[in-house]
Amino acid sequence: MPPHLLPLLLFVVLETVALEVHWTPIYLDSNNQVDLWTQESTGCRCPFDSSRSDCACCVPQSGCHCGESAPNRCQQCGIEKFCSNMCNITLDARTLQARSNKTFGQIKSPAMEGPSFCWYLLQPEKGQRVEVQIYRLKAVGRFNGT
Numbered sequence: 001m002p003p004h005l006l007p008l009l010l011f012v013v014l015e016t017v018a019l020e021v022h023w024t025p026i027y028l029d030s031n032n033q034v035d036l037w038t039q040e041s042t043g044c045r046c047p048f049d050s051s052r053s054d055c056a057c058c059v060p061q062s063g064c065h066c067g068e069s070a071p072n073r074c075q076q077c078g079i080e081k082f083c084s085n086m087c088n089i090t091l092d093a094r095t096l097q098a099r100s101n102k103t104f105g106q107i108k109s110p111a112m113e114g115p116s117f118c119w120y121l122l123q124p125e126k127g128q129r130v131e132v133q134i135y136r137l138k139a140v141g142r143f144n145g146t
Contacts, residue, residue, distance in 0.1 A: 036106055037063035038074040046071060062100040075108075076100050087118035093125045103128070 034041050039057045046055035048068045058065055058074035066073045066083030075083045078099035082089050091105035107120060122130045 033059075034073075035108075037076050038072075039063075041072040062102055064099070076102065076106055079105060079107075087116070088120075090121040090123060092123045093128055094123075097125075104131070 033039055034056075037059050039059055041056050042054050044053060044055050044057035046052040046068075047065045048071075055071045056065060056074050062077055063074040064077040064080040065071075066075055066080055069084045073083055074080070076096065076099075078096045079089060079091065086107050089107070091107070093103065096102055096105050105122075122132075124130050
């Protein structure tokens with residue numbers, strides 16, 4: 001191969017590799033939002049007691065209230081029954097798409113003291129890939145979207 005074509009070949013190879021990976025964008029709607037599914041931790045009607053309005057306000061169309069076990073939190077619709085224990089669960093693509101209109105599922109790490117064991121079954125639709133993004137908690141506070 002002529003030496004003057006080597007940089008071009010290297011560029012083409014690098015460019016092709018870079019285009020193969022497209023990460024799923026996971027963003028908050030606002031900087032004041034508590035997390036991906038909870039807009040405010042208080043101020044909305046409680047689904048388990050209509051006389052109360054001190055429960056979390058969920059993101060429209062994709063956030064579902066955690067219920068009486070966690071009244072100040074919302075979770076992705078389709079896995080809200082796991083709000084207080086995100087351990088030993090199945091993320092099914094069809095359920096998440098139908099309930100939250102999202103093609104991804106978010107698992108918040110469970111609050112537990114070790115040693116512990118949790119399993120997670122990730123069931124994509126045919127032709128979908130499973131993508132795992134892992135975050136490490138560095139500080140406790142409100143997530144500001146950055």
